[in-house]
Amino acid sequence: MTASGAGERSRTATRRAVLASGAIALLALLAACAPASSADSPFAGRTLYRSPDSSAAIAARTGGTAAEREAAARLAERPTATWLVPERLPAGEVGPAVDALLDDAAGAAALPVLVVYGIPDRDCGGHSAGGLARTPYLAWIDEIAAAIGERSAVIVLEPDALALAEACPDAAARPALVREAAARLPATTTVYLDGGHSAWLPAERMAELLRAAGVDRVRGFATNVSNTRTTSEERAYAHRVAAALGGGHAVIDVSRNGSGPPADASWCNVPGRTVGEDPGPLDDEVVDAVLWLKPPGESDGTCNGGPPAGQWWPEAAIALTGGG
Structure with a gap:
């Protein structure tokens, strides 16, 4: 050469x-x-956490009749979100509870899902009324954030807070407070702001509220929390909201949507409902996963014969599992 x-x-x-x-x-x-795709979903390749201390798990061990224990055991088999509510886990107690839960999840190599539910004037005087005033609320959020530290968790932030905003006295301040709460959560968490459901606000209006609450700074939004809309309805709705936002991701609560919504669109302890599909990731460019966010068997409030919101209701557990 x-x-x-x-x-x-x-x-x-x-x-x-x-x-x-x-x-x-x-x-x-x-x-x-x-845009992020399903390949970068926080749920990809992960096992969802099942708490041994969930209401269903406790009822399965200690419930009254054999039918009640069997229904509770069936519900306890499915990974279900843990709700952080200040009336049950006040300041000084919520941090240790979160720390213990995340330790247990790490030991199981599982991803915990938390629902944070303590905003001022929560539920605007409805069945789940309560919450904290602004300053103690943010301190409570800080305690949760400190307990999480550098560990990973999925957080659904403040169900109904945005969709109900226009019916509450603090309509203008509410999106800003959700935004501030989200900003205080660790970068290791995957946060979804609550985005109502397909039969509530129009997708464009929900997108405006989510944008005001800083949805562009978190993973996305959650739909159908504690409701019974079908998965197909909610997937279509999530895509409409994401399109109005110019992108984004969602999770859908399918814990009680197995029979779909009632004809009258009621939501509180609705008779004749059943649990939905198993929770897990979806291969969808918008919807990351379907989850059990509302724990099946816990009451929505003192309606249709139920006990106060959040209390275990054996009769509902039996009905939701097809036993009544």
Whole structure:
């Protein structure tokens, strides 16, 4: 081979290397700019956490009749979110409870899902009325955040807070408070703001409220929490909201939607409902997962014969599992 031929080959190889490196850089840039897909879902390859201290698990061990224990045991088999409510876990207690739960989840190599539910004027005087005033609420959020630390968790933040905002006295301040609460949660958490459901606000209006609450700074939004809309309805709704936002991700509560909604659109301890599909990830560009967020068997409130909100109701557990 002549010296000139060797030099030409060297120059050609150099040009190819430069072009290849440029192509790799371009692909990396495009990947960085592309919307997140189901491949980067926080649920991909993860096992969802089942708490041994859930209401269903406790009822399965200590319930009254054999039918009550059997129904509770069936519900306890499914990974279900843990609700953090200040009336049950006040300041000084919520941190240790979260720490213990995340330790147990880590020991099981599982991903915990938490629902944070303590905003001022919660439920606007409805069946789940309560919550904390602004300053103690943010301190309570800080305690939760400190307990989580650098560990991972999925958090659904303040069910109904945004969709109910216009019916509450603090309508203007509520999205800003949700935004501040979300900003205080650790970067290791995957946060979904509550986004109502398909039969509540129009998707465009829900998107406006989510945007005001800082949805662009978190993973996305949750739909159908504690409701019974079908999964297909909620997937379509989630896509409409995401389109109105210009992108985003969602999770859907399917814990009690197995029979769909009642004809009258009521939601509180609705008779004739059944549990939905098993929780887990979805292969969907918007919906990351379907989850059991509302624990089946816990009452919605003192309606249709139920006990106060959040209390275990054996009769409901039996009905939801098809036994009544």
